[in-house]
Amino acid sequence: MLPQRMLQLQTARDGTIDRRAWLRTMPAIAAVGVGLDRYALTASAVDAARRQGKACIFLYMRGAPSQFETFDPKPGTSNGGPTQSIATAVTDIRIAEGWDHVAREMNDIALIRSMTNGNEGNHDRAVYQLHTGYLQSGTVRHPTLGSVAAAELGDEAFDLPHFVAIGHRAGIVGPGYLGMSYAPFAVTDPRKLPNHIEPTVGIDARRFTRRNEMLNGLESDFAETGGAADVRDHQLLYHKAQRLVLSPRLKAFDLSHESDQTRDRYGRSEFGQGCLLARRLIEQGVTCVEVESPGWDTHDDNFKRVKTLASDVDPAFAALVADLKDRGLLDSTLVVWLGEFGRTPRINGKTGRDHHPQSFNVAIAGAGIRGGRVIGATDADGNGVDQRPVTVPDLFCTFCQALGVDPRKERISALGRPLKIVEGGEPVTELF
Numbered sequence: 001m002l003p004q005r006m007l008q009l010q011t012a013r014d015g016t017i018d019r020r021a022w023l024r025t026m027p028a029i030a031a032v033g034v035g036l037d038r039y040a041l042t043a044s045a046v047d048a049a050r051r052q053g054k055a056c057i058f059l060y061m062r063g064a065p066s067q068f069e070t071f072d073p074k075p076g077t078s079n080g081g082p083t084q085s086i087a088t089a090v091t092d093i094r095i096a097e098g099w100d101h102v103a104r105e106m107n108d109i110a111l112i113r114s115m116t117n118g119n120e121g122n123h124d125r126a127v128y129q130l131h132t133g134y135l136q137s138g139t140v141r142h143p144t145l146g147s148v149a150a151a152e153l154g155d156e157a158f159d160l161p162h163f164v165a166i167g168h169r170a171g172i173v174g175p176g177y178l179g180m181s182y183a184p185f186a187v188t189d190p191r192k193l194p195n196h197i198e199p200t201v202g203i204d205a206r207r208f209t210r211r212n213e214m215l216n217g218l219e220s221d222f223a224e225t226g227g228a229a230d231v232r233d234h235q236l237l238y239h240k241a242q243r244l245v246l247s248p249r250l251k252a253f254d255l256s257h258e259s260d261q262t263r264d265r266y267g268r269s270e271f272g273q274g275c276l277l278a279r280r281l282i283e284q285g286v287t288c289v290e291v292e293s294p295g296w297d298t299h300d301d302n303f304k305r306v307k308t309l310a311s312d313v314d315p316a317f318a319a320l321v322a323d324l325k326d327r328g329l330l331d332s333t334l335v336v337w338l339g340e341f342g343r344t345p346r347i348n349g350k351t352g353r354d355h356h357p358q359s360f361n362v363a364i365a366g367a368g369i370r371g372g373r374v375i376g377a378t379d380a381d382g383n384g385v386d387q388r389p390v391t392v393p394d395l396f397c398t399f400c401q402a403l404g405v406d407p408r409k410e411r412i413s414a415l416g417r418p419l420k421i422v423e424g425g426e427p428v429t430e431l432f
Contacts, residue, residue, distance in 0.1 A: 114375065296309060400421060
């Protein structure tokens with residue numbers, strides 16, 4: 001009987017699979033030495049993997065970025081602090097200084113300045129809500145939008161993960177009740193290749209078949225003793241890992257194929273190279289990529305810290321939008337920049353801004369979004385939403401419309417409860 005610990009997926013408590021966990025079974029798989037041509041997908045299979053032609057990239061600013069120091073500056077007011085605004089490619093849109101690259105791409109980027117999250121100012125709960133569209137529940141784990149996109153848009157025969165999360169905590173919310181089929185494949189550092197992905201020389205198909213038969217026998221014994229669910233999940237992960245190891249598209253993870261000029265344009269930071277990796281993965285047929293930028297919880301020294309953070313995010317965000325457009329991918333790829341809430345108009349005694357879920361901003365581009373537009377507004381001092389409030393369910397309905405997904409589609413949770421992709425809300429139609 002196979003010990004249970006060998007069958008467990010070794011996932012994090014939140015349901016994600018990190019690189020080591022995903023690849024834990026790969027050395028054995030790589031040992032088979034089976035020719036890649038047996039598993040290579042045809043061009044038509046790639047088309048099938050993108051049957052709706054849509055993909056999404058989420059640029060997540062973990063910690064909640066200040067709207068005043070990003071895309072809703074209030075220069076000349078006491079709440080605005082020292083932050084000045086700069087002109088953009090769109091005459092009547094100004095954003096905060098330090099976002100010069102994004103300013104040049106504003107014709108393709110729309111801003112929602114009237115996001116509101118009610119009173120949800122707790123990081124963990126707000127992160128959950130801005131990834132799933134739902135408030136946390138004690139009985140249900142809702143899937144992150146990347147997992148929903150993978151389930152709705154991906155093809156099971158595709159040999160790369162449909163949802164890739166880049167960053168130390170990216171994809172942390174996990175697949176929820178959708179199950180491990182749609183868990184994110186986590187890449188901690190995009191500048192490094194995943195480990196243990198090369199087949200071992202000298203192991204032929206015969207030995208591979210014999211080893212698989214042995215594994216199947218062990219798993220069958222364990223399943224008969226009450227471990228059927230664990231066996232099913234293990235086999236699912238094993239087969240996914242097998243396809244990944246043998247995929248000719250693994251080269252998408254190797255940024256050395258890009259020119260120095262391109263890599264410099266995105267920026268050599270983890271976030272910058274993460275955005276470049278996101279573009280490469282989308283080109284290969286991956287459905288959703290989340291790239292995380294940490295450190296936005298600026299309770300102290302807000303202005304200097306945001307300036308440093310923006311120096312990484314600004315060139316990468318702009319290069320990603322421009323690159324997708326140049327390659328004909330922006331029309332089919334939704335790009336979203338957001339955090340879990342905003343920061344207070346009042347500047348505290350540590351020259352910082354505290355949590356402010358009442359109003360914040362989101363930047364969005366691609367997949368039918370009309371750039372060069374601003375939706376909603378905050379009042380003159382930035383204390384609250386003054387025009388066209390947009391709720392989290394509204395935002396998620398907007399994502400669904402851009403991706404061609406029915407937000408009211410229901411799936412059955414593990415408890416037998418039917419749950420919609422988005423409960424309530426309406427899409428922000430002005431964006432399309």
